[in-house]
Amino acid sequence: MHRQLGLDLPSRTALERDAFFVAPSNAMALAMIDGWQQWAGGKLVLTGPAGSGKTHLAHVWAEMSGAAIVQASSLPEADIPALAQTNIAVEDIPAIAENPEAQTALFHLHNLVLAEGHALLLTGTPPVQHWGLTLPDLVSRLRGATAVALEAPDDALLSALLVKLLADRQLTPKPDLIPYLLTRMDRSFAAAIDLIARLDAASIALKRPITRHLAMQVLDKDHPAA
Template sequence: MAQIPLDLAPIAATGFDSFIITDTNRIAVTALRAWPDWPAPIMLLLGPSGTGKTHLGKAWKDLSHGLLADAADEMEETALFAQMNQALNGEVSGMLLTSDKPITEWGTQIPDLRSRLNSTPVMVMDDYDDDVLEPILRKLFEDRGRIITKDLVDYILRYQDREVGSLRALVRTLDEAALAENADLTKYFAAHFLAGRLERDLFSGPID
């Protein structure tokens, strides 16, 4: 009988010390940790989806107790403008914006908000390559209490979606599947399970 998986994995740490620092994010992390010695009360953390902006934003908020506008480009403009005014007026200890889009692509309609955004210093994070993704993937498994082999890492990075959010979801799925079947989480298990899931997806949809 298959076991019912219980989510007993340890809660992943979210502070600066648990963040994997690489050449793609080192400058941004250093700038964030330099608070309160920032060049301006408001800073923007810019980078592709899945590069750890939310993780770093929460770490900075815990450090500074300032305002965090995660995915600031999706915020309602008057609310964002009001929060930026609080930071500029010294009513809060600082403000961090995050986005995966340059400010020029936000489509900001309020002229004063657009002006303030354009004057906000930017910290840039670049996308990840394999040398960066491998330790991230290993850490995602370690957060669930698993040590994985190099061939499983290589298989996942070669054949699966490499965005970190997708990798996190995949790690959870594979971990729960292995627990349910009381199986070791190997490359063979992952390949067999994912092939079976793909087959189920292909044949479970409507037939045209």
């Protein structure tokens, strides 16, 4: 059932391969994920803006490679030798920039995974040189890894992202909604995620479907007339 009249139904983020929209800004990253068995040194660094698809691609890779996915911040409490027995994706590594214990755990996981002959995917928002890590041996190993970036979105990718975010909330947009949003919104992944969340909240609060008129009201709050 699609939600059209402001009903607060649960949302589900679609992270399957078929839900990943391929565009020039992410085609190289997807190609690297598809070719994971040829990663130099068995590892890859994946970067890109918030909401650009890093987690989605990590799940795509996990599905095809049998990998586990962990957050970098959870590593101090993790069983590192057990994690190292399979391919593994470690997400949001910049989050441990001020956590020496987590950096040490990641260093040991990095070495054990590769020693066991498995593959390692590492993600973060900025380029790896700006991750703020302080453990020298870990920094040298990550900076030596092959890196691929998800780039800023074009119109086609932003449109697909908006449709996906609505679909995750069981919403089907009318034909005039997405083109209108593209002309008014800030052009970034994070802005798209925030906008759909605010439209959904307004729809629920007002018990109205998400239409161009509702979008106009929400966006006018961002850019009120002088």
